[in-house]
Amino acid sequence: MTRIGVLALQGDFAEHLTMLRSLDVEARAVRLPRDLEDLDGLILPGGESTTISRLADAYGLVEPLRAFAGAGKALWGTCAGAIYLARSAPDLDRPTLGLIDIEVRRNAFGRQIDSFEIDLPIAGIEGGPFHAVFIRAPVIEATGPDVTVLARLEDGRIVAVQEGNRLATAFHPELTTDTRLHRYFVALAERAVPSKRGMA
């Protein structure tokens, strides 16, 4: 069975775990480096990027997370998770992981009263627009050459990207009942494991 971890330092990790389990995936909360063992992919949830990055530092997760990515495992950041995965987030007063070649701006839409929901077409996701919930959300302001844009708002701002088997979304699929993006991610994670399966 595919094993997906959810970084459980702070934020809405329980919502991701619930959604993954509904897809018959083995899902595990990751709080310490040892929790990464045997995983095929990892989701970095929504929450506060300042809090998550500080707790990752405090418990020695930064290098293990980079090694996890280096081993070809799939990664997906939603909102705060996308900020933390980014190459740079100039208004986060902290280092990011630099695992997706994007520059992200935090709280790009304003404060909580500017949070919104909207139906959003996403490239590669069939079955109509995705109901996207943006909460004090970031936007992706710049993308590297290997990054594919999956979704933009009507004004052109980028809110979902993919680089290889790594995803970043500015919104929260885990707050809906639509499992299409989670299934898309699980498929990416499964594609990353054939070498391991071949050896077994």
Next chain:
Amino acid sequence: MDEQQRGTWKVKSGLAQMLKGGVIMDVVTPEHAKIAEEAGACSVMALERVPSDIRAAGGVARMSDPEIILRIMEAVSIPVMAKVRIGHFVEAQILESLGIDYIDESEVLTPADERHHVNKHDFKVPFVCGCRDLGEALRRISEGAAMIRTKGEAGTGNIVEAVRHMRQVWDGVRRIQNLPDDELAAEAKELGAPLELVQEVKRLKRLPVVNFAAGGVATPADAALMMQLGADGVFVGSGIFKSEEPERMARAIVKAVTHYQDAAILAEVSRGLGKAMPGIEISTLAKEELLASRGW
């Protein structure tokens, strides 16, 4: 939905979901707010005085000066909350116009209305409200609260009331699990809560919104206790900045909430923190000094 929809139930309750597993700290200056953010707080509560000082000062406690709130909002990038008096919908209108991220309709301030809470559905900004049991939590949710916290007994540094309230909420939830559907209406009447919400609690096996612990958290162990009792996160009022070493206490409580099930980490973060805030035994307080009995 081609247009952006703002101020919906989903985005109001959704922000609370983003705060889960985190610590919301009371701060009275921009410097405090920065210390809190630096320590890993997921949000701060902007106040003129922390609850223990409000308790000591007596008199009427009101919404903080917008000047202080705005300066704190400018100082940090994490969400900022502020308190209004129970039923004082104009204080809430003022906070909403400042662009505050969450409003706490709080028993820590002197109530403005003894009968009616704010109709929170009228606002685009989300509200958090205190409760002592399931019925009170569901009444607040029916008025539009998008997040709930236990009342505890604020400003005492004594966890006993927060524990009582958290256990009472979960007792109520578990009781509903065991009731057949045809007995839910009578239970709703008993609780003083709408039937639809009682049915939702049965379906979800928990409150329909995020539920934090508040009122008396003074140590990392207190915070982890509330998490193990089923809180989604923790508010710390006087417990940080009334302790001997606020920065270390703040960091320790943040770690304790993430690793609340790991006793070795809890022991590590609890070491050498200096003195926690001075505590008050609840039974030494006169009935009119108890904040939790404000509101219904």
